[in-house]
Amino acid sequence: MTSRKRTAGAWPLVIASMLWGTTGTAASFLPGNVSPLAVGAATMMFGGMLLFAISARTAIAALQNAASRRWLVVGAIGVVVYPLAFYSSMSLAGVAIGNVVSLGSGPVFAALLEWAFERRRPSRVWAVCTATALTGIAMLAWGSDRSEGALSGQASGDTMAGIGLGLLAGFSYALYTYSSSRAIRAGAASGAAMGGMFGFGAVALAPLLLALGGPLLQSATTVGITAYLALGPMFTAYIFFGIAMRTLHSSTATSITLLEPFVATLLAVVVVGERLLTVGWLGLAVVLVSVLALATARQQRPALESP
Structure with missing residues (x-):
């Protein structure tokens, strides 16, 4: 594969x-009686079912293959934990924090996983771009309007718990990103890896959704928002995610996804009406430049593993 194709990945x-990046804005329109756990469970469960449905045959084959199955099962743990921790973090600490x-800690955890399992050290380009993007995200958080409530519309004041859950979300995201790359390198097709991992996670999330998901059905608006979250940021986005993981290391992938807070902040300003200070606008520019630099840098394709 040429370097141009690797970069295009x-x-x-x-x-x-x-x-x-549209997730926080969309979820902010849900009423306060909708639990963030229900939102996370519904999004991942329905999206995961769709990902499995479009690749059922190959996903089952990937789960039957011992080399890829172990990584898909490990990744499914991250799939289950991530949405629950992510939406709860936004509910407790606010959308910006x-x-x-959650997204800022992902690249660090991904790099640690690559070092722990492969003794792979991050490249200098990755380190510089990721550090710069994280600086921009910190500027974004500092320059965001803190007067807005949390995702549920009521700030709980339990910011430290929200930060802790955000760190858990970041680790979970890195875990399933790394696991998907290892499953693909073990021979699973990207669609099969996404279908197997998220389908497995969907089964695990079903009981929680049955227990807490009633308020999601209270109106056409809540149903519509939930459907969008499942079809857009979950189903469609993870199809593109699977394509990208054919050629990217997990640490690079999690760094590129630092673009999400950039998009989320822009939407919060344009759609929700939040304000952004000058330092926040500068942070937006820093994140965009850093992610584009990493996205256009030459990427070394992960090697295929032996079963």
Whole structure:
């Protein structure tokens, strides 16, 4: 595969990140009686079912293959934990802080996983671009309007718990990103890896949705928002995510997805009406430049594993 094709593998992830960036704004329109756990469970469960449905035959084959199955099962743990921790983090600490901690910690955890399992050290380009993007995200958080409530519309004041959940979300995101790359390198097709991993996670999330998901059906608006979250930021975005993971290391992938807070902040300003200070606008520019630099840098394709 040429270096141009390897670099082009980053662009599906840019599209996925833009879709993920709409999550906070869409979820902010849900009424306060909707639990963030229900939102996370519904999004991942329905999206995961669709991902499995479009690749059922190959996904089942990937789950039957011992080399890829172990990584798909590990990744499914991250799939289950991530949405529950992510939406709860935004509910407790606010949309800006929840996004910053969850997405900002992802690249660090991904790099640690690659070092722990492969002794792979991050490249200098990755380190510089990721550090710069994280600086921009910190500027974004500092420059965001803090007068807005949390995702549920009521700030709980339990910011530290929200930050802790954000760190858990970041680790979970890195875990299923890394696991999907390992499953693909073990021979599973990207669609099969996404279908197997998210389908497995969907089964695990079903009981929680049955227990807490009633308020999601209270109106056409709540049903519509839930459907969008499942079809857009979940189903469609993870198809692009799977395409990107054919050629990207997980640490690079999680760094590129730092574009999500950029998109989320722009939508919060344009759609929700939140304000952004000058330092926030500068942070937006820093994030955009850093992610574009990483997306256009030459990427070394992960090697295929032996079963």
